[in-house]
Amino acid sequence: MKDYATDRIRNVALTGHGASGKTSLAAAMLFDAGAVTRLTKVDKGNTITDYDAEEVERKISINTAVCYLEWKDHKINLVDTPGFSNFLWDTRAGLRAVDAAALIIDSVAGVEVSTEKVWEMMEELRLPRLIVINKLDRENASFKSALESVHQFFGRKAIPVQIPVGEEKNFRGVVDLIKGKATLFERDESGKFQETDIPAEIKEEAARRRLEMTEMIAESDEALMEKYLDKGELQPAELLDGLKKGIASGQVFPVFAASALLNMGVQPLLDGFVEFLPSPLGRREVIARIGGQEGKLAVSPDGPFAALVFKTISDPYTGRITLMRVFSGKANPDAVVTNASKETDEKLVGLFFLQGKEQEAAGQAKAGDIVATAKLKATFTGETLCAKGQSIVFPAIIFPEPSISFAIEPKTRADEDRISQATHRILEEDPTARIERDAETGQLLISGNGELHVRIITERLKKRFNVDIELKPPKISYKETIKGRADVQGKHKKQTGGRGQFGDVWIKMEPLPRGGDFEFENKIFGGAIPRNYIPSIEKGIQEARKKGILAGYPSIDFKVILYDGSYHEVDSSDIAFKIAASKAFKLAMREAKPTLLEPIMNVEIYTSEAFMGDIMGNLNGRRGKVQGMEQKGNMRILKAQVPMAEMLDFEPTLTSITGGRGSFMMEYSHMEEVPAHLQQKIIQEAVKEGRVRPEEE
Ligand SMILES: Nc1nc2c(ncn2[C@@H]2O[C@H](COP(=O)(O)OP(=O)(O)OP(=O)(O)O)[C@@H](O)[C@H]2O)c(=O)[nH]1
Numbered sequence: 033m034k035d036y037a038t039d040r041i042r043n044v045a046l047t048g049h050g051a052s053g054k055t056s057l058a059a060a061m062l063f064d065a066g067a068v069t070r071l072t073k074v075d076k077g078n079t080i081t082d083y084d085a086e087e088v089e090r091k092i093s094i095n096t097a098v099c100y101l102e103w104k105d106h107k108i109n110l111v112d113t114p115g116f117s118n119f120l121w122d123t124r125a126g127l128r129a130v131d132a133a134a135l136i137i138d139s140v141a142g143v144e145v146s147t148e149k150v151w152e153m154m155e156e157l158r159l160p161r162l163i164v165i166n167k168l169d170r171e172n173a174s175f176k177s178a179l180e181s182v183h184q185f186f187g188r189k190a191i192p193v194q195i196p197v198g199e200e201k202n203f204r205g206v207v208d209l210i211k212g213k214a215t216l217f218e219r220d221e222s223g224k225f226q227e228t229d230i231p232a233e234i235k236e237e238a239a240r241r242r243l244e245m246t247e248m249i250a251e252s253d254e255a256l257m258e259k260y261l262d263k264g265e266l267q268p269a270e271l272l273d274g275l276k277k278g279i280a281s282g283q284v285f286p287v288f289a290a291s292a293l294l295n296m297g298v299q300p301l302l303d304g305f306v307e308f309l310p311s312p313l314g315r316r317e318v319i320a321r322i323g324g325q326e327g328k329l330a331v332s333p334d335g336p337f338a339a340l341v342f343k344t345i346s347d348p349y350t351g352r353i354t355l356m357r358v359f360s361g362k363a364n365p366d367a368v369v370t371n372a373s374k375e376t377d378e379k380l381v382g383l384f385f386l387q388g389k390e391q392e393a394a395g396q397a398k399a400g401d402i403v404a405t406a407k408l409k410a411t412f413t414g415e416t417l418c419a420k421g422q423s424i425v426f427p428a429i430i431f432p433e434p435s436i437s438f439a440i441e442p443k444t445r446a447d448e449d450r451i452s453q454a455t456h457r458i459l460e461e462d463p464t465a466r467i468e469r470d471a472e473t474g475q476l477l478i479s480g481n482g483e484l485h486v487r488i489i490t491e492r493l494k495k496r497f498n499v500d501i502e503l504k505p506p507k508i509s510y511k512e513t514i515k516g517r518a519d520v521q522g523k524h525k526k527q528t529g530g531r532g533q534f535g536d537v538w539i540k541m542e543p544l545p546r547g548g549d550f551e552f553e554n555k556i557f558g559g560a561i562p563r564n565y566i567p568s569i570e571k572g573i574q575e576a577r578k579k580g581i582l583a584g585y586p587s588i589d590f591k592v593i594l595y596d597g598s599y600h601e602v603d604s605s606d607i608a609f610k611i612a613a614s615k616a617f618k619l620a621m622r623e624a625k626p627t628l629l630e631p632i633m634n635v636e637i638y639t640s641e642a643f644m645g646d647i648m649g650n651l652n653g654r655r656g657k658v659q660g661m662e663q664k665g666n667m668r669i670l671k672a673q674v675p676m677a678e679m680l681d682f683e684p685t686l687t688s689i690t691g692g693r694g695s696f697m698m699e700y701s702h703m704e705e706v707p708a709h710l711q712q713k714i715i716q717e718a719v720k721e722g723r724v725r726p727e728e729e
Pocket residue numbers: 048049050051052053054055056057074075091092093094113114115116166167168169170290291292293294
């Protein structure tokens with residue numbers, strides 16, 4: 033491929049709610065630009081950016097994937113992100129690689145829950161963005177109502193620069209409001225088009241929208257406003273210039289119209305990427321820690337090499353692939369660079385551009401571009417590679433904590449043996465997953481960002497690493513705590529022939545507020561217990577609290593005060609005091625009105641008015657507490673707090689209540705006491721699982 037100067041590169045993320053058409057749009061763009069020879073389809077499982085086996089099977093994007101194309105003497109790197117809530121962590125990472133984003137909206141559904149979540153992410157990063165109202169060929173498609181929904185959520189700065197010609201079965205093309213021309217497409221997916229005058233039936237609408245657009249652009253710039261007031265109009269070149277500035281500064285979000293599936297409106301959108309969106313040089317500088325000092329790094333091809341690793345792909349055949357966005361300088365394919373996050377050197381062995389999973393050799397990694405390399409030894413997602421010997425570190429990528437865990441059981445002994453190696457590889461590419469052994473039950477647990485996420489990790493273990501495991505029902509991370517106080521003695525005394533064991537402690541236990549976790553206070557004075565045994569006593573309690581007395585869950589939010597005890601000159605030892613402390617802990621827990629805590633989730637549900645009654649009734653049955661309701665256009669947003677234990681099967685329920693026209697998202701909020709009548713069941717379950725023995729000491 034031709035070598036493109038930094039200002040001729042555009043890095044654009046495709047973002048939006050699940051199934052809004054991001055991957056289909058990438059497919060059409062690649063085809064129209066001649067980067068591939070056929071128009072690929074999500075439903076056929078042959079797209080460039082949904083190449084993963086799980087993506088092909090489920091027909092959704094799970095991973096952020098990159099591809100590139102050449103358009104009007106520019107290189108466009110597309111970052112196709114997932115829209116499904118379980119995978120938005122990878123979307124967040126992908127956004128770190130780009131200078132702008134195209135937010136895709138389904139013209140039937142309007143703004144949905146992930147649309148708003150990704151908008152928040154883009155706001156945080158202050159990414160310039162444009163909006164694409166897609167699927168205009170669909171039955172019930174409405175540019176107007178989708179635009180209204182956009183206005184409700186994101187305000188009036190979202191301003192059409194196009195309007196569709198026809199809708200649903202009659203969708204034929206788009207009007208360019210700046211040029212005052214229409215582009216009409218063949219409906220045969222070929223992308224062939226004709227430029228015409230604006231069709232008579234939408235001339236009036238086009239004129240009105242053009243006026244709105246002109247006013248919005250003028251509003252974003254004082255000099256333009258003056259000109260506009262003076263002349264009553266702005267020329268195309270002025271509009272274009274104003275638009276570019278307005279987009280870069282987040283004052284304007286131009287709205288486009290398209291059907292990705294039928295390859296209509298896609299080429300004007302590519303023109304828009306090139307003409308309206310900023311090049312990598314647009315942002316001038318990026319935040320970085322340089323030589324240990326917080327500062328800013330100039331975005332320039334002439335500076336020191338510095339690149340952020342935003343994704344790691346763990347391929348069982350080709351090994352580990354590292355994707356990076358270069359912000360400054362350049363590096364050759366055989367360069368030695370420094371991983372400044374880890375302060376270690378890495379030797380590059382080759383550089384390439386990724387077209388989905390296909391690799392094309394790259395002559396250089398240069399400022400503004402997205403490149404990949406393989407076989408790095410110690411570098412992972414979120415770390416910075418820079419010129420050898422330099423210390424440039426970009427802000428880390430923040431990933432969410434997992435919200436759900438499942439116990440897994442290897443099917444055979446061989447699977448058990450393979451699991452740790454495979455786990456290691458899976459975690460390399462998925463920084464939000466966890467595979468750990470439960471301290472109480474010894475069971476292996478997989479944790480992730482939702483049920484689908486966990487199922488996909490399981491499938492990957494199977495398909496890529498030949499590890500066959502069975503997924504048990506999901507687990508709730510219960511905790512134990514106390515509601516009362518206790519004052520107890522824990523004594524450990526043993527006489528076995530020679531030297532005996534002796535430890536004796538008196539402790540008080542009292543509750544701490546939620547979030548207080550654990551405190552230990554030593555109030556021994558006068559030497560009732562020699563000072564050197566105190567750490568063992570604290571350790572004894574720390575270890576014992578990992579396994580509560582009710583159901584074997586970790587105990588939290590309490591304080592232990594050690595205030596008395598006794599010792600024996602010969603028989604006392606660290607271990608004896610540890611055992612005494614552990615006994616004291618158990619006795620105290622029992623006395624101090626122990627209880628169970630459960631995680632409560634913040635839940636947000638997006639749907640229309642019609643389903644609100646049913647949904648609220650359903651949440652009631654799930655012990656949910658409605659926190660509030662908002663109205664945005666036709667959309668209702670319901671916010672509630674619901675125990676995690678009640679949310680495990682919510683997704684299919686919501687789908688069936690709303691016929692698929694509802695979406696939701698949840699995140700951890702806080703711990704709350706489990707109602708008494710439910711505690712017994714959890715305790716019985718724990719006994720059955722072997723977490724606790726019925727009358728355990
Ligand atoms: N009618 C119609 N269907 C479309 C259009 N664009 C995409 N689709 C269909 O919508 C479904 C989802 O398309 P994708 O391209 O996978 O959507 P996505 O936004 O990448 O979805 P995720 O990556 O899972 O978030 C597929 O069945 C597509 O064929 C369109 O313009 N018109």
